Amino acid sequence: MKISRLIALSVVLTCLSFAAYAQGKPAPKDALLYFVWPQNGTTIKGGFWCRFGLRNMGVTHAGDNFKNSGHHHLLVDVNEPLDPNEPIPQDKSHLHFGAGQTEARIELPPGNHTLQLVLGDADHYPFNPPVVSQKITVRIK
């Protein structure tokens, strides 16, 4: 009985170590995430190609655990602060680019919209410190 309890404990510990493994990976201090296009304040007619820029880190696809690399997420009109201990949400305002895309065709209704990039690690967690772009505003005509 004692042995089985020990084994059960070791199983639990193994599982725990797996869970701890998922938290945000460290990012280099000089990592820079930015919009190649559009720039802050741009007025755009209709749909547009949004291009993501990243310096001092690499883009890879989700699930790949290469150091200093991650994949893009585009946050559209998101006002809630980013939770560093949760995977980046997946919904209509958190667009994921887990196949390593560095640009995307974006279609938004007319009006002002905010855009922000967040780099996610293999498990979609933000890095530590978070690698995020400036939050820009674009106007759709």
Add this chain to the structure above:
Amino acid sequence: METERAMGELRDFKSGKSGKPPRETSPRRLAAIIAGDIAGYSRLMEIDEEGTHGRVKRIERSLIEPSIAEHHGRLVKTTGDGFIAIFDSPVEAVRCGIVIQQQMVGRNASLPRQHWIEYRIGINLGDVIIEAGDVYGDGVNIASRLEGIADPGQVYISGGIYEQIKHKLVCGYESLGDRKVKNITDPVSVYRVLPDPAAFRRTRKRREHILILLLSFVLLVIASGALWYVFWQPHGKLGRQASAPVSLEMPKVPSSPPPTAKQAAPLPQLSTPAAPATPQAAPQVQPVPSVAPAAKQAAPPTQAASPATPATQPTSVMREPEMKILRGGSFTMGSNDDVTEKPAHQVTIKPFAISQYPISVREWNECAAAKACAFVAIGKDDAPITNISWSDAKQFVAWLAGATRKAYRLPSEAEWEYAARAGTQTRYWWGDQFQSGMANCKNCTDIAAAEQPIKVGSFKPNPFGLYDMGGGVDQWVEDCWHKNYLGAPADGAAWGEGECPSHVIRSGSWKNDAQYVRPSNRDGYDTHVRYPTHGFRVALSP
């Protein structure tokens, strides 16, 4: 067009900012030269000439050119399968090379191995002669020789570049020694660039990781074996029987009960399937197809363990998901609530069966145990399987279909919505207003986030008797993602077959709000990417 641009850039670079009077006359200068070309280009062209050409052009336009520009370099020329660019700074040149290689990894990820476009990149520092649309000199030749010896997907640099960047760029560098290259007198020292300094240790670490994984797996197996021995053995059959009603499975006699049970219960009611007003109408009765599975099950008796032997071989019993048979019919798919759901259109569904619950961790891990599913899930047995990609889900249905010899598959998007609406046309299956406690979504229940994902079937079933059709876990369907329904088929078949970069997910998850619970809600996600809220359910053609 390409050369024109390059010439323009060169002109302005000669006359412009980089040094005025002397360079105007002398086109010589020191530069970091990148030479890149596609490994196995002719092989790729052989497989798919037009497609490869299109993809290469797209890569040049959307990746190579912007990356060079971003790193303050200039594209000198592109050849059919390669390019040459020059940079003022070796650091920027190497960064550019790394960026291109890493992004190519991402772009190739969604393609089968033989269609991968992989660049070999060589970078050298040298004195070059710049002319309109081209560069000349030893420096260029060495760069293209380095590129020639580089492995696909790698960046090789010369000693000259290495000396310049070794303390500036946080990378790993592996010396490959001095190499004699064609038509160059002196040997060139060659370094392989590893995207990060830990890459050396990583290969070793990865081996350690695999070892640890294997060890813990073995440990788990031993532990579960021991636990099973300690707890189950004395009780024997009792334990297994007790677990049956909870798990809603039928491990004992796999061949006959599911169809008969379903037939027996709802038959007396025999109401029409188009009666949305009566939730208890259970219009899923479909006597005709329900006979077919029974007949099919009788045919391959060798497949599932025979009812006489479960006591001796409990693990070999094939557990199948609980299926509900749905009579086909017409319904209005889509809504005006979101651009992705327009236009609402009429779809006719053929009879089919769909699993009553999302596939659970237990069901998934049988596939993993059979080595047919690559992903091994950790979690409670009766929780829905999560963190799987569309391709993972396809592995599961392929395995299930093979093991049971039944046509298990993913539901089409139209089938999913038909099943989720369960004869209703309201925003939610219970009406137009959201009611708390009806589905597992964000701020819809009192369940603590830590307990998620909770066990399948914790909420009320819809009028078809299906659980978790909306909320709980996102569910993959067979269809490729299309941003709206323009051009969608009306026969209920999956829209778009095979390779597409993203597929449709339905249902919304516990992390999405009530909007996402609507049966018409839809979204797309990358085909090969796992996400912690994504699961699926299976369908079966009669």
